[in-house]
Amino acid sequence: MFKDRRQAGRQLAAQLLRYTGVDTVVLALPRGGVPVGYEVARALHAALDITVVRKVGAPGQPEFGIGAVVDGDYPEEVLDEESVRLLSVSREYLDKQIGIALREIRRRQEVYRHGRAPMALKGRTVIVVDDGIATGGSMRVALRAARRAGPKRLVLAVPVAPPETIESLRAEVDDVVCLSTPEMFQAVGQFYEDFRQTTDDEVIRLLDVMQVGSESQVA
16 A cells, blocks of 8 residues: 555655666656656656556547557557447547547647657657556557657556556566556555545646756655
8 A cells, every 4th residue: 555646656766776867767647647757757867757648438438448549759549449349439439539639638748848848768768657557558558659759668667556457568668667466456546545636736846846856846
């Protein structure tokens, strides 16, 4: 059990110290992954950036994810082909929903980065971080987008995830660091004492702190 995301990030960072260095970039999935990523980046003296992923919901059931999409130089999508087939989801519907998702991703990037360009990943060690993983759909698309940017090494780092999800993602990366892989897994939040929603303001504040190097501003 983790006290909160910041504590989880500090514990995760302790297992990632071998990646300390100026060529390391921590990519956090907003919103909940950013407090975790902040602690990792601070401990590793690494840069911190975001990778924004949006779920694609099923027709009439927006909370039921049938895929995910991430923006970038080459927008990446990952679909749950079995769910798409069973629900008879049309390509027209998928294209429309992916377009909506990409527009929201770009809006969030603008809000979070204040117009800053994404950090260059080519030839660097990239650590992709979230506060936990359930099914792995969003993380898979984030990892594939990061891989296409040409990093020297791609690392997946999370505090908690089901063992089968971690195993399914190993082929996407060069290294995996996961602090806990419980068999009885219902939701990420069950492994945190404090799992209140991370706000946009907190995401912006932590990213800004890392940009200016004024870590003392955030206790």
